[in-house]
Amino acid sequence: xxxxxxxxxxxxxxxxxxxxxxxxxxxxxxxxxxxxxxxxxxxxxxxxxxxxxxxxxxxxxxxxxxxxxxxxxxxxxxxxxxxxxxxxxxxxxxxxxxxxxxxxxxxxxxxxxxxxxxxxxxxxxxxxxxxxxxxxxxxxxxxxxxxxxxxxxxxxxxxxxxxxxxxxxxxxxxxxxxxxxxxxxxxxxxxxxxxxxxxxxxxxxxxxxxxxxxxxxxxxxxxxxxxxxxxxxxxxxxxxxxxxxxxxxxxxxxxxxxxxxxxxxxxxxxxxxxxxxxxxxxxxxxxxxxxxxxxxxxxxxxxxxxxxxxxxxxxxxxxxxxxxxxxxxxxxxxxxxxxxxxxxxxxxxxxxxxxxxxxxxxxxxxxxxxxxxxxxxxxxxx
Numbered sequence: 001x002x003x004x005x006x007x008x009x010x011x012x013x014x015x016x017x018x019x020x021x022x023x024x025x026x027x028x029x030x031x032x033x034x035x036x037x038x039x040x041x042x043x044x045x046x047x048x049x050x051x052x053x054x055x056x057x058x059x060x061x062x063x064x065x066x067x068x069x070x071x072x073x074x075x076x077x078x079x080x081x082x083x084x085x086x087x088x089x090x091x092x093x094x095x096x097x098x099x100x101x102x103x104x105x106x107x108x109x110x111x112x113x114x115x116x117x118x119x120x121x122x123x124x125x126x127x128x129x130x131x132x133x134x135x136x137x138x139x140x141x142x143x144x145x146x147x148x149x150x151x152x153x154x155x156x157x158x159x160x161x162x163x164x165x166x167x168x169x170x171x172x173x174x175x176x177x178x179x180x181x182x183x184x185x186x187x188x189x190x191x192x193x194x195x196x197x198x199x200x201x202x203x204x205x206x207x208x209x210x211x212x213x214x215x216x217x218x219x220x221x222x223x224x225x226x227x228x229x230x231x232x233x234x235x236x237x238x239x240x241x242x243x244x245x246x247x248x249x250x251x252x253x254x255x256x257x258x259x260x261x262x263x264x265x266x267x268x269x270x271x272x273x274x275x276x277x278x279x280x281x282x283x284x285x286x287x288x289x290x291x292x293x294x295x296x297x298x299x300x301x302x303x304x305x306x307x308x309x310x311x312x313x314x315x316x317x318x319x320x321x322x323x324x325x326x327x328x329x330x331x332x333x334x335x336x337x338x339x340x341x342x343x344x345x346x347x348x349x350x351x352x353x354x355x356x357x358x359x360x361x362x363x364x365x366x367x368x369x370x371x372x373x374x375x376x377x378x379x380x381x382x
Contacts, residue, residue: 001048001052001334001337002048002054002124002125002126002127003053003126003127003130003329003333004053004055004056004120004121004124004126004128004129005022005053005054005055005132005325005326005329006057006120006129006130006131006132006179007055007056007057007132007325008057008058008059008132008134008135008170009057009058009059009136010055010056010058010097011057011059011061011063011065011068011097012059012135013068013072013077013244013289013318014134014184014317014321014322014325015059015134016065017072017078017318017319017321018055018134018322018325018326019065019090019093020072020078020083020086021322022053022055022326023055023086023089023093024086025050025326026051027085027086027089029085029086030082032050032323034320034322034323035323035326035327036323036327037326037327037330037373041370042369042370044373044374044376045380045381046334046337046338046373046380047330047331047334048330048333050326053326053329054096054124054126055093055096056093056096056097056098056116056120057097058097058098058099058100058101058113058116059099059100059135060099060100060102062099064091064094065091065093065097066083066087066090066091066094069082069086069090070083072318075288075289076289077289077316077318077319078318078319096124105158105159105160106157106164106169107157109169110169110172110173110176111173113169113173114173114176114177117129117131117173117174117177117179121177127337128333128337129177129179130179130181130328130329130332130333130336131170131171131174131180132182132325132328133171133181133184133185133187134184134185134321135185135187136185137185137186137187138165138187138188141165141168141188141192144156144161146163146164146194147163147192147193148193148194149194150194150197150198150201152194153194153195153198164192165187165188167183167185167187167188167189168187168188168189168192171183171189175195175198175199175202175204178202178204180204180205180206180207180332180335180336181199181204181206181207181208182207182208182328182332183206183207183208183209184208184209184321184325184328185209185211186352186353189208190208191355199341200341200342203339203341204341205332205335205336205341205342205343206332206342206343206355207331207344207347207350207351208351208353208354208355209351209353210351210352210353211321211324211325211350211351211352212349212350212351212352213320213324214291214313214317214320215240215295215313216266216352218293218295218313219266219267220266220360220365221363222309223266223270223271223360223361224270224360224361224364226297227270227271231300231301232299232300233267233297233299234275234276234298234299235275235276235277235296236275236276236295236298237277237278237296238277238278238279238295238296239279239282239293239294240279240280240282240292240293241287241291242282242283242284242287242290242292243283243285243287243288244287244288244289244290244318265352265360266360269360270359270360270361277296289316289317290314290315290316290317291313291315291316291317293312294310295310295311296308296309296310327350328350331344331376332344332347334373334376334380337380338379343355345357345358345368346368346369346371346372347369347372348360348365348369349365349368349369
């Protein structure tokens with residue numbers, strides 16, 4: 001199943017690491033560590049192989065992929081030998097990267113994205129293209145009348161106003177090009193009624209939001225523990241320190257607020273109440289592509305005895321996110337091939353703020369993912 005992976009933000013750290021990783025896996029130069037679709041419980045005939053993946057994308061930046069890979073290697077994000085060994089393959093992918101459209105109406109820009117996606121599909125004779133948004137976090141979308149109805153949205157896009165935030169404009173273009181869509185960021189993306197209606201009308205699956213790679217991943221394991229042991233969490237405070245492009249973006253208060261909101265859902269919905277405290281995100285340029293999180297949890301047990309727990313998480317965001325990007329592209333492609341339509345709630349395992357998920361417990365999300373993937377494999381083998 002020849003599958004295109006079209007990355008919005010294709011020259012960013014996460015996208016570049018995903019591309020290098022995908023090419024390295026195709027060439028047998030690395031192990032699939034971090035790719036959950038390669039675990040025995042999920043592996044099977046429904047998923048496109050790494051050799052079946054073709055990469056393209058949009059970005060405002062123009063730095064060549066080879067240079068981006070070298071920079072990430074220098075920063076310790078990926079092995080320098082891969083950047084050097086895969087230089088020719090990265091140069092080939094470069095031919096499928098396009099500048100993000102600018103100017104004109106939003107309808108004009110969406111049409112340009114559709115044309116790029118269509119040309120990419122034809123050029124590589126792809127069965128389908130999955131669009132994955134790994135671009136910078138944007139502020140929450142401002143309400144607009146066009147967000148509620150597809151006809152009103154199309155009419156508004158042809159006018160002079162900026163009706164959709166960038167993530168939603170790409171989501172709209174993906175739907176118009178008959179491409180499944182994955183939002184790996186907390187940005188609005190397809191999470192507008194008009195866009196969701198269009199996706200269903202086109203028979204497309206979609207997934208999101210905001211990849212779960214660090215502190216929130218730990219929360220999704222610990223919060224159910226407190227709930228199941230009937231321990232009362234009194235406060236849960238966290239500090240996230242990160243550098244790189246994502247950190248610089250989150251220095252903007254509006255983008256920061258969107259990210260924090262996404263990270264906080266797991267506690268309120270798992271515990272049934274929101275304890276005192278919050279999450280603070282700070283940009284520390286010196287950290288580069290790495291991030292550190294420190295959390296303090298206070299709780300009470302039997303007879304009101306007060307206790308506390310602390311944990312620290314230090315990781316490389318791109319190296320944690322990239323295998324999940326590949327997983328999501330493979331799973332969404334398989335869901336599309338199987339005729340699934342609408343939000344892929346079974347992929348909640350991958351997200352901080354999952355669409356329509358009845359649980360934030362990582363264990364329960366994992367079980368739903370295993371069952372879903374098992375059905376896809378059974379249908380593909382039938």
